[in-house]
Amino acid sequence: MQRGKGTPNTMSKERRQAERIVSSVPLDIYDPRGRMVVGEGRFLNLSTIGGLMESPKPMKAKTAIRLHMVPAGKSALEIIGRVVWARKTGSAFTYGIRFSEREPSPVN
Numbered sequence: 001m002q003r004g005k006g007t008p009n010t011m012s013k014e015r016r017q018a019e020r021i022v023s024s025v026p027l028d029i030y031d032p033r034g035r036m037v038v039g040e041g042r043f044l045n046l047s048t049i050g051g052l053m054e055s056p057k058p059m060k061a062k063t064a065i066r067l068h069m070v071p072a073g074k075s076a077l078e079i080i081g082r083v084v085w086a087r088k089t090g091s092a093f094t095y096g097i098r099f100s101e102r103e104p105s106p107v108n
Helices: none
Strands: 026-030 036-046 050-055 064-069 077-089 092-099
Touching: 050 077
Parallel strands: none
Antiparallel strands: 026 036, 026 064, 036 050, 050 092, 064 077, 077 092
16 A cells, blocks of 8 residues: 555555556547447556546547457457546547456457
8 A cells, every 4th residue: 555645654545446557559439339439549548447548529428339449469359348437638538438347359
């Protein structure tokens, strides 16, 4: 556990359930039926249960999405998830994405 700054006896609580890694993996964003929703985006960071995504188009919280991504040197993957929160940041939008319980699947 980490200690809070300036207070050696105060504990700081991490809200995330899984460690995140920095990412810049580009992705295509689709609705649950596989139709293009907003085009392209990218992950800013990822964990096993979710990630921070950036895209130029707005989406609402609770929106179900399919993400197609191709990690460097790997096969394309499809990840199903849901927008947990959305924020406008300058000319783009950032989103908290929670992945479904299902494992990522190869894209044909």
